[in-house]
Structure formats: C-alpha cells, structure tokens
Amino acid sequence: MRIGLDLGGTKLEGIALDDDGTPLARRRVATPRHDYGATVEAMAGLVRDLEAETGRRGTVGVGMPGALSPATGLVKNANSTWLIGQPLDRDLSGLLERPVRFANDANCFALSEAVDGAAAGARVVFGVIVGTGTGGGIAVERKVLTGPNAIAGEWGHNPLPWPRAGEWPGPPCYCGRSGCIETFLSGPGLAADHERVTGVRLGGEQIAALADAGDAMAEATLRRYERRMARALASVINVVDPDVIVLGGGLSKLGRLYVNVPAQWARWVFSDRVDTRLTAPRHGDASGVRGAAWLWPAQEAI
Numbered sequence: 394m395r396i397g398l399d400l401g402g403t404k405l406e407g408i409a410l411d412d413d414g415t416p417l418a419r420r421r422v423a424t425p426r427h428d429y430g431a432t433v434e435a436m437a438g439l440v441r442d443l444e445a446e447t448g449r450r451g452t453v454g455v456g457m458p459g460a461l462s463p464a465t466g467l468v469k470n471a472n473s474t475w476l477i478g479q480p481l482d483r484d485l486s487g488l489l490e491r492p493v494r495f496a497n498d499a500n501c502f503a504l505s506e507a508v509d510g511a512a513a514g515a516r517v518v519f520g521v522i523v524g525t526g527t528g529g530g531i532a533v534e535r536k537v538l539t540g541p542n543a544i545a546g547e548w549g550h551n552p553l554p555w556p557r558a559g560e561w562p563g564p565p566c567y568c569g570r571s572g573c574i575e576t577f578l579s580g581p582g583l584a585a586d587h588e589r590v591t592g593v594r595l596g597g598e599q600i601a602a603l604a605d606a607g608d609a610m611a612e613a614t615l616r617r618y619e620r621r622m623a624r625a626l627a628s629v630i631n632v633v634d635p636d637v638i639v640l641g642g643g644l645s646k647l648g649r650l651y652v653n654v655p656a657q658w659a660r661w662v663f664s665d666r667v668d669t670r671l672t673a674p675r676h677g678d679a680s681g682v683r684g685a686a687w688l689w690p691a692q693e694a695i
C-alpha cells in the first residue's frame with residue numbers, strides 16, 4: 394500500500410492507494426498554520442489514521458510547497474513560510490519510524506498524470522500548475538526528475554520569453570524580479586493583465602465567461618494569455634522536449650487553451666514540426682496527493 398500526503402498552506406490531504414492505484418481511504422484536515430511542530434504531528438496523525446482505517450502499513454510520500462534542499466536536508470522555497478529551514482524529512486521519518494520521500498507539489502502533479510493520468514504511457518512529462526502561482530515539474534519514465542538544487546521544472550520565475558511591446562520589464566514579482574512567467578500566467582496574473590488594459594478587476598472565470606458571451610476586451614485578454622503561454626511552453630519544449638505537457642490548477646479548466654496554445658507554439662519551437670501534446674489533467678485536484686503516493690514506485694512499495 395502507498396500513502397501520499399499533500400501538504401498545502403491551508404489543508405493537509407492524505408490518500409492510501411492499493412497497488413493498482415485504487416483509492417482505499419482518504420483524509421483531509423486543516424494545516425496548522427504557522428506552527429511547524431503541529432504540522433509535523435498532523436502529518437504523522439494522518440498516516441496513522443489511514444493505516445488504522447485500512448488495517449495496512451504503507452510507504453509514505455509527501456508533496457509539499459518548495460523542496461527539501463539536497464545540500465542541507467532543510468525545507469526551502471516554501472510559500473508556507475513556517476516550514477522554511479526545518480528538518481521536515483528527519484522529523485516525520487522519526488515519528489513514523491520509516492523513510493519518507495518528499496517532492497515539490499508540481500513534481501507530484503506531473504508524476505501522478507504520468508503514472509496513470511492524462512499522460513500515462515508518455516516517457517517525458519512536463520506538468521504545469523497555473524493557479525494562484527505558476528509552477529512546473531518533470532517526470533521521466535514515471536519518476537520525478539530531481540537535480541542538485543531540487544528545482545527541475547521551476548520555470549515560473551524565468552522571464553516571459555520573446556517579450557512584446559509593453560511586456561518588458563513586466564510586472565513586479567514577489568521573488569524580487571520583474572516579468573516572471575508567473576506574473577502573466579497565474580490566475581492573479583491573468584486578472585491583473587485584464588485590469589491593466591480595461592481598468593476592470595475580474596477573476597479568470599468571469600473573464601472566460603465574458604469572452605464566451607462575445608465581449609471583445611475579455612476575448613483579447615484571453616488571446617494575450619494564450620500567446621504568452623505558447624511562448625512560455627515553447628521555451629520548455631526547446632529545453633526538455635516533453636512528449637506531453639499537462640496543465641493543472643484553476644486555469645487548466647479553460648478548455649480553449651488546449652486548442653489555441655498548441656496552434657501557436659510552433660513559431661517559437663526550434664523544430665520543423667511539434668509533436669508534443671498539451672492536455673488537461675485526469676486526476677485534477679487529486680493529482681498532488683496521488684503523485685506523492687507514487688513517489689514509491691511499484692517494485693519498492695510495501
């Protein structure tokens with residue numbers, strides 16, 4: 394049995410998967426915000442509850458914001474700031490008396506969709522989360538790609554490539570730079586772009602609904618968004634050359650992206666043709682917790 398935990402800023406989710414990926418049990422609790430000790434206890438408690446419910450012991454994988462630094466073993470880059478600098482791996486492994494694997498939540502999303510989701514059977518998968526922020530992760534042959542900095546796939550804080558008039562230096566980003574891909578492709582980035590042009594503050598769903606109803610300004614906003622996503626993903630294709638790119642997060646529900654973005658990205662891809670597929674997720678919001686469980690591949694699961 395595999396247990397996956399998805400450690401979010403507001404909620405902590407757990408799932409127990411049978412060997413074939415069938416969910417056996419699910420739990421969800423509120424994340425104890427700003428309390429590291431309570432957060433670790435809640436994670437261990439969730440594992441114990443899932444094991445009590447199923448009567449089985451499982452491997453444990455965790456998807457989290459940020460990553461564990463390969464150099465120090467401590468949490469870094471997490472927007473749940475009370476985790477930063479903490480030895481989460483050591484503390485949770487100690488409480489559970491077994492090794493625990495950790496990966497960034499976008500990596501878990503990519504892994505979940507690569508194992509038995511929308512990209513099942515694909516060798517190289519780039520997972521993108523376009524929601525509150527913009528993150529990315531890479532799965533190769535059903536394993537998360539990690540590197541010495543634990544940042545593989547983190548392209549949201551690269552600058553928007555091939556900028557057009559008005560896009561450079563771009564909006565300020567919380568990371569301290571300007572014009573990051575996240576400032577254009579995240580949900581707040583889309584809303585801010587629409588507001589800069591129209592003076593009207595709307596959410597992504599409202600902009601999409603207006604465009605559907607024939608509103609020219611909303612349609613223009615979505616076209617700018619699609620062109621920017623095409624350029625941003627073309628730069629990924631040029632480096633990683635994935636078989637499949639899967640979108641997750643709130644904006645992945647915009648069905649037109651799957652037609653309009655690939656229709657444009659060939660202009661910036663260094664190839665005579667582009668056979669990469671862009672697809673919606675299969676597991677949706679459950680991908681994070683499922684991918685965490687799959688951090689233990691089949692032959693290693695208990």
Ligand SMILES: [Zn+2]
Nearest residue numbers: 550566568573
């Ligand atoms: Zn940034």
